Amino acid sequence: MTTAKRKRMPRADRMRQMIEVAEQVFSERGYAAASMDEIAELVGVSKPMLYEYFNSKEGLLLACIRESRTVLREVTEQATVGAADAEDALRRGLLAFFVFIRERRQAWSLLRHEMALIGTPAADEVEETRRQQTDLIAALMSGYFDSGDDLRAEAAAEFVVGACERLAIWCERHEEVNPETATEYAMDVLWTGLRQRAR
Amino acid sequence: MTTAKRKRMPRADRMRQMIEVAEQVFSERGYAAASMDEIAELVGVSKPMLYEYFNSKEGLLLACIRESRTVLREVTEQATVGAADAEDALRRGLLAFFVFIRERRQAWSLLRHEMALIGTPAADEVEETRRQQTDLIAALMSGYFDSGDDLRAEAAAEFVVGACERLAIWCERHEEVNPETATEYAMDVLWTGLRQRAR
DNA sequence: TCGTCCATCTTACTCAGAGTAGGTTACTAG
């Protein structure tokens, strides 16, 4: 990218570059079909360098996922500060999320495909990202809602995360649905409930 | 299983047996970590037999996923026949789903881990399962709801599927939450909406 | 009873790609 034909670059820079390329390749080909040789070649470096910095293919994937998670967290947290009430907070958070997934498709596609790796670090890592969002929502809610039933509140937070994730994937198939509309759809069901629409 | 020490069994039977074993191994080890050699050994047959019947590792996975999907469809469709109204239909469907995932954990865990295989048949297959459920819900709703906005209705259906999927995963971590309670939590948010609980 | 047909099954490979051992080169400080 940076037209650097000079080799030898400092560890931190090289790592960033590797993550950038890997994110691209993983989301294009899929984790399984992506080869470390190809990533190394695109970076312009030999394979052992990848292993030097990330230990394994899965380690490289992990780094990509963590990278995306950090951005997602920053974006959604920022969005909800200074919200007027629960409804406002929820709406702002949702909008930030839907904007994120539109602007950073590749990163999102990595987060969304939860590896066929039950019990492996990568699966845990994706799960951890959801937990992060769930906690955020649960925290938001507890500030505005009657607690009453903690288990129920936790379930509600999981619910919101799952629903939005799915809606986001649906949005990929519907270019015409912009983040604002998606947010409105989500709020409609979440906040108002389906009862309102029953005959 | 059937204590058959006699080899040579008819194609159909052998395939069923292979799918049974594969479902077990895939959900235990994860798709990537599972080896065809191991599955073949557990079945008591040599590897080329697996390829004879399923063509590839992914083909075998596909067969497992399709198997589960068929059962899921039967169960949920059956549950909703003869529902009194939209609320009742939704509740029955949800309960059937939550019972299914509790009773058939392995099958569910296969459906839930959507392979790190963007653009490959297996990913499409899992997606197809969701579409099946989404269509079912959309059909249910259209029978009871004002149509008005088709896109909105489609979005709502996606929403329900995603939310329930996530809630189901959450249930795995909470043994104390039985299908009935899960259904109640889901109905609470979906039907009533979060507004009811705001301070 | 005996062939003969073919579906079921096997042994024994190839090949791609993850991961590594051990050595080489360019920059940097003294």
Next chain:
DNA sequence: CTAGTAACCTACTCTGAGTAAGATGGACGA
């Protein structure tokens, strides 16, 4: 100008998916 070390490379091993080519058991007609 010479260490010293961080960045880098060549050239391997090894596991596991996928396959070629052939062996075998048993149903069924003669």
